[in-house]
Structures are given as C-alpha cells and as structure tokens.
Amino acid sequence: MEYKIAVIPGDGIGPEVIGEAIKVLDAVGSKFGHKFEYDYLLAGGCAIDEKGTCLPQETIDKAKAADAVMLGAVGGPKWDNMPGGERPERALLGLRKELGLFANLRPAIMFDELKGACPLREEKVQGGLDIMIVRELTGGIYFGERGFKETEDMGLAAYDVEMYSEKEVERVAEIAFDMAMKRNKKVTSVDKANVLESSRLWRKTVAKVAEKYPEVTLENLYVDNAAMQLVHNPKQFDVIVTSNIFGDILSDEASMITGSIGMLPSASLAEGAFGMYEPIHGSAPDIAGTGKANPMATILSVAMMLKYTFGLSEESDTIEGAVKAVLEAGYRTPDILTEGKTLVTTTEVGTLIAERI
Numbered sequence: 001m002e003y004k005i006a007v008i009p010g011d012g013i014g015p016e017v018i019g020e021a022i023k024v025l026d027a028v029g030s031k032f033g034h035k036f037e038y039d040y041l042l043a044g045g046c047a048i049d050e051k052g053t054c055l056p057q058e059t060i061d062k063a064k065a066a067d068a069v070m071l072g073a074v075g076g077p078k079w080d081n082m083p084g085g086e087r088p089e090r091a092l093l094g095l096r097k098e099l100g101l102f103a104n105l106r107p108a109i110m111f112d113e114l115k116g117a118c119p120l121r122e123e124k125v126q127g128g129l130d131i132m133i134v135r136e137l138t139g140g141i142y143f144g145e146r147g148f149k150e151t152e153d154m155g156l157a158a159y160d161v162e163m164y165s166e167k168e169v170e171r172v173a174e175i176a177f178d179m180a181m182k183r184n185k186k187v188t189s190v191d192k193a194n195v196l197e198s199s200r201l202w203r204k205t206v207a208k209v210a211e212k213y214p215e216v217t218l219e220n221l222y223v224d225n226a227a228m229q230l231v232h233n234p235k236q237f238d239v240i241v242t243s244n245i246f247g248d249i250l251s252d253e254a255s256m257i258t259g260s261i262g263m264l265p266s267a268s269l270a271e272g273a274f275g276m277y278e279p280i281h282g283s284a285p286d287i288a289g290t291g292k293a294n295p296m297a298t299i300l301s302v303a304m305m306l307k308y309t310f311g312l313s314e315e316s317d318t319i320e321g322a323v324k325a326v327l328e329a330g331y332r333t334p335d336i337l338t339e340g341k342t343l344v345t346t347t348e349v350g351t352l353i354a355e356r357i
C-alpha cells in the first residue's frame with residue numbers, strides 16, 4: 001500500500017525528532033512492504049521567517065490532501081515577542097481548526113523500564129500506568145469569543161468565552177467510549193458542573209452518549225478533584241474525557257506522572273480516519289541542536305498513526321516493541337538517564353529503534 005503523509009517538522013528540536021521518526025517509518029515500510037511518501041511543509045516560526053505567516057495556505061491545502069499529518073513542534077524565543085495572533089503556536093490552533101481535528105488522544109503510559117522517573121511513590125503506580133486522555137480540541141474557551149472592554153471602575157478587562165454545543169460534546173464522548181470498549185471499559189468525564197453552565201450541558205450530553213455503551217462504566221469528576229486524584233490514585237483511571245482547557249492541563253499533569261515529556265505521543269483525530277500525530281512536548285529551544293532531544297515521543301506518535309489512521313496494528317505494535325527493546329537494552333537520552341544506563345544521542349536512538357524493527 002502507498003500512504004501519503006504531510007510532514008511538518010517545525011522549529012527547535014522538531015526537525016531533529018521528525019528525522020528519527022521518518023527513519024523508523026522507513027524501516028517499517030521496508031519490513032512490511034508499504035510505501036510512505038512524504039510531503040514536507042512549513043508551519044510555525046520557520047514559516048514566519050520564510051513566508052511571513054505561521055500557517056501558509058499551501059500547508060493547509062497539502063495537509064488536507066494527505067492521508068495523515070506528522071508534526072514536530074513549533075515556537076521558540078526568536079518569535080516570543082510577536083503579537084498573540086502572529087506567534088508560531090497559532091499554527092497549531094489553525095491546523096486543528098482547518099483539519100477538523102476535534103479529538104486529541106494522549107496516552108499517559110509509564111514504561112516499566114522508566115518507573116524510576118515517576119515522581120510518585122512506587123506503591124501508587126505499582127504494575128505500571130496506562131491512562132488515555134481524550135481532550136476536546138476545537139471548541140471551548142480556546143476558540144470562543146474573546147476581547148477587551150473598559151470597565152467603569154476597574155480599568156481594562158479582557159474576556160474569553162467557554163461554550164460547547166451538544167454535537168461537539170457528543171462526538172468527542174463517542175471517541176472516548178469507543179476507546180474504553182477496547183480497553184478497560186471505564187470513562188471518567190471531567191468538568192466543573194458545580195459552577196459552569198457549559199459543564200452542565202457537557203455532563204448531560206456525555207450521560208446520553210453513555211446509554212449507547214452499557215458495558216462501559218461512566219464516572220463524573222470535577223476538574224479540581226480530577227487533578228488531585230491523578231496524583232493520589234492514578235490507577236483508578238482508564239479513559240478520561242474532558243474539555244479543551246481542562247484536557248490541556250490534566251494531560252500535562254498525567255505526562256509528568258509517567259516521567260519524561262520526551263516519551264509521550266499524541267494523536268488528533270478528525271471525522272473518519274484522518275489524523276495529525278505529534279509528540280506532546282514543544283520545540284525545546286534549550287536543547288535544540290545538541291543531540292539531547294528524545295525522539296521516542298515522536299516515534300510513538302508514528303505508531304499511533306499506523307494504528308488509528310492506517311489501521312496497521314501489527315506495524316504499530318512493532319514500533320512500540322522496538323522502543324521497549326531499546327529501553328530494555330539500557331539506552332537513554334539525558335532526559336531519562338539514570339545510573340548504569342548508556343547515554344545516547346537523538347540520532348543514535350532513532351537508529352537503534354529502526355534496527356530493531
């Protein structure tokens with residue numbers, strides 16, 4: 001089979017980790033007889049420099065024409081002082097909206113080999129951790145009406161509106177329940193229904209979707225409690241479904257529990273099989289160009305792409321197995337290095353994983 005992939009390396013360590021992911025994908029192609037065709041596109045700071053905009057129309061058009069999109073990371077200090085609407089990170093919001101990527105899947109998996117990096121006491125994570133966070137990605141406060149207004153006696157005010165429709169909640173909840181059916185059959189919906197009207201509609205709509213999945217247990221948690229429970233008893237979670245802003249915060253919290261930000265992949269899905277796949281970390285300007293970046297998150301994102309967009313489960317499992325094998329053999333980038341392990345560079349990790357495909 002032939003697959004057309006739009007590749008957006010971006011800024012900082014983006015191109016470095018994407019390079020290693022492509023190396024691994026090519027190894028998968030050779031082993032299983034698939035042809036992966038890459039269309040390299042600009043977005044982020046490098047697009048501002050070359051095209052004067054963080055998200056050129058050509059990037060949107062070509063990404064839409066591809067079967068899937070791989071993204072490194074965007075942003076960096078060079079563009080930090082630009083006005084909000086022109087910053088490289090706006091490219092991410094633009095891509096999500098233009099490509100209709102309404103559900104963000106972030107697995108927080110703790111590899112047994114890395115349990116030393118988990119900041120929680122060992123008994124809290126005994127036997128490993130495997131949580132899937134499903135975050136709504138194209139609605140809520142990040143996309144709502146925003147603006148400024150002068151107040152009478154409190155100076156200038158700014159506002160951002162949180163709004164969700166039933167349809168928006170339904171489609172992301174369905175993804176969460178579908179995931180749960182393939183996992184441990186539990187969904188925790190996180191909201192702030194004790195305060196927010198939008199959360200009350202969220203909760204009611206999720207409950208309606210749950211009726212179609214009688215085998216799945218639905219639990220509702222307020223976001224403040226969910227944040228607490230994630231560090232108190234993370235093993236209670238299977239699939240968490242939540243809004244854009246709550247998901248943004250909780251998924252970072254969950255990622256820290258698992259150890260390194262350099263290990264965690266993500267998928268952003270549209271209706272049908274189309275998706276954009278990227279590591280959860282940013283462009284890490286502090287280590288760009290030093291060979292210290294861990295490419296495993298991006299490589300594991302490729303595994304998600306093979307599974308969720310291309311339906312290639314065996315190929316996906318092969319990548320995950322190769323990553324595990326490299327960890328078992330003791331190879332580590334600095335972010336996950338512990339005593340007695342072998343320090344390797346970004347490109348060495350990519351090569352070691354590709355060899356094990």
Ligand code: NAD
Binds near residue numbers: 073283294
């Ligand atoms: P970051 O994720 O880039 O880095 C946070 C810390 O984690 C840094 O110390 C970094 O060195 C380390 N780190 C990140 N990825 C790593 C990897 N693969 N291997 C080893 N260490 C890694 O977050 P930040 O420093 O807050 O942001 C830097 C830039 O990235 C900013 O411009 C920010 O806006 C942007 N950003 C982009 C995305 C994205 O493109 N999806 C996401 C988050 C932040």
